[in-house]
Amino acid sequence: MTTGELILNGIAAFLTLCIFSFLYRDNPFYKFAERLVAGVATGYWTILLYHTNFTDKVIEPIFVYGQWYYIIPSLLGIMMWTRFSRKWSWISRYSIAFYIGISSGVSITVYLYTYLFKQLQATIATPITFDMAGLNMFLIVVAVLSALVYFFFSTPHKGVLGGISKVGIYVIMIGFGAGFGLTVMGRVALLVQRVIFLKDYFVVLFGG
Amino acid sequence: MKILDKIMLIDRRWIYLAIGLAVIIPAIWSFEVPVTVSPEVKRIYDFVDQLEQNDYIFVAVDYDPSSLAELNPMTEAIINQAFAKNLKVVIVTLAQFGPGMVEEITSRLAANHQKIRGVDYCFLGYRPYPAITILAMGVDFRVPFPADYYGTPLDSLPVMQGIKNFGDVKGVIDLTAGNTADFWLIYGNGRYGFPLAIGITGVMSADYYQYLQSGQLFGIIPGVKGAAEYEDLVGFPGRGMEQMAYQVIAHSVIILFIIMSNVAYFATRTKKDKMGGGAL
Numbered sequence: 001m002t003t004g005e006l007i008l009n010g011i012a013a014f015l016t017l018c019i020f021s022f023l024y025r026d027n028p029f030y031k032f033a034e035r036l037v038a039g040v041a042t043g044y045w046t047i048l049l050y051h052t053n054f055t056d057k058v059i060e061p062i063f064v065y066g067q068w069y070y071i072i073p074s075l076l077g078i079m080m081w082t083r084f085s086r087k088w089s090w091i092s093r094y095s096i097a098f099y100i101g102i103s104s105g106v107s108i109t110v111y112l113y114t115y116l117f118k119q120l121q122a123t124i125a126t127p128i129t130f131d132m133a134g135l136n137m138f139l140i141v142v143a144v145l146s147a148l149v150y151f152f153f154s155t156p157h158k159g160v161l162g163g164i165s166k167v168g169i170y171v172i173m174i175g176f177g178a179g180f181g182l183t184v185m186g187r188v189a190l191l192v193q194r195v196i197f198l199k200d201y202f203v204v205l206f207g208g
Numbered sequence: 209m210k211i212l213d214k215i216m217l218i219d220r221r222w223i224y225l226a227i228g229l230a231v232i233i234p235a236i237w238s239f240e241v242p243v244t245v246s247p248e249v250k251r252i253y254d255f256v257d258q259l260e261q262n263d264y265i266f267v268a269v270d271y272d273p274s275s276l277a278e279l280n281p282m283t284e285a286i287i288n289q290a291f292a293k294n295l296k297v298v299i300v301t302l303a304q305f306g307p308g309m310v311e312e313i314t315s316r317l318a319a320n321h322q323k324i325r326g327v328d329y330c331f332l333g334y335r336p337y338p339a340i341t342i343l344a345m346g347v348d349f350r351v352p353f354p355a356d357y358y359g360t361p362l363d364s365l366p367v368m369q370g371i372k373n374f375g376d377v378k379g380v381i382d383l384t385a386g387n388t389a390d391f392w393l394i395y396g397n398g399r400y401g402f403p404l405a406i407g408i409t410g411v412m413s414a415d416y417y418q419y420l421q422s423g424q425l426f427g428i429i430p431g432v433k434g435a436a437e438y439e440d441l442v443g444f445p446g447r448g449m450e451q452m453a454y455q456v457i458a459h460s461v462i463i464l465f466i467i468m469s470n471v472a473y474f475a476t477r478t479k480k481d482k483m484g485g486g487a488l
Contacts, residue, residue: 023221023224023228024221041305044305045304045305048304048307048334049304049336052333052334052335052336053335053336056354103339106339106343107339107394110394110395110398110399111394111398113398114393114394114397114398114424115394118398118422118423118424119418119422121422122418122421122422122423140421175414178413178414179411179413179414179415182410182411182412182413182414182430182431183410183411184410184459184462185410185431185432185433185455185459186278186409186410186411186431186432188227188231188454188455188458188459188462189277189278189410189431189432189451189455190274190277190278191227191228191231191458192231192277192432192451192454192455192458193276193277193447193451194277195231195232195235195454196235196447196450196451196454199235
């Protein structure tokens, strides 16, 4: 590790400990690190957007390559800024209408295909057979229907409907449980990554 | 006050301290944890493994440094596998803080495998608005990315000769920590129909298994455990496998706390019920 890397990693280690200090209680070190992250992130993203959007989608096409039709989307973008004026804010509606119109046209069919048709097809079209795959399919159908029944509030959950609804809540709880376990794994991974980083840094610094 | 009442009133900072100490143990005494490979992870490995030399694979690295703990191991394992098999790799990032991180990973792994930028792989860079970028790449990679991350026009890169859009790649693997997985499902797999697999954070995993069952995804690498499984398959042990020892200790402590708090909760609740106090 070079001296430069050692210094940079030292700063990273210090900031990591600053953030961890919040676990004890709020303090100036945590506040400093938190605001530094927010400031750096905002600055970085602003410049990134300038270079990846404004430069090559507005400045270069119009002023370097003479593709004047790029003025139209640029104007639509500028019209969005009229939202800041009460008098002229109506102009922004044209940009918003254009944006929503385009995105609705593009999105509605693929959303339906991805989230509805393909999912329905997978639930309905697979045959229930007398093996593990069939049992899995049976459980999926039972779980989907009972979870849906749990959210059906037009009739009181009594008798058969009450029983199915109870199965539904167990299905939902199993889903939440799986999600919780995986979330814990994810959060621990974040902690572990920082602990490994600190360990590696201190090993380099002090030897070991 | 009895011990169970004390457990119910324990300061949460003692729990933080216990977890903190728990994850320090493997840092001092490291040990290996055997991993069992899941079918959904194996399917991605098999998919990449059966590709021929010089076939194209598209890797989307759609996460920020805040998620690198879970996702970097899987990104590195997949790129390692692709480079080892002499596949052509096209890489993109749709995460705003991704470019620097992806550049570091690709450069390092390329150097390890003696791969040349622009010849064996291409890093397209970053564009905002994932849906628009994915739709545009489905037409031609050159629409959203006339040049690669380093400013070299795509047409002048040998690796991009004869490759136009997703129709020319064998499959797409998206490694993501956010809703870009949905964008790839909707505007990628849904619109263009290419084979899609995802590597995701543990938090997201439970939400995406239904797409595996429906065939919209051919594989999922869930969280750091999935990453460890993939590293095991590829034969490049990395941070994923290293983290498993820490995960085992941390999870054991968390499970212990859950059991303790539940025992204390039910015991004190029963006592309060008898006293007419009702549930807590």
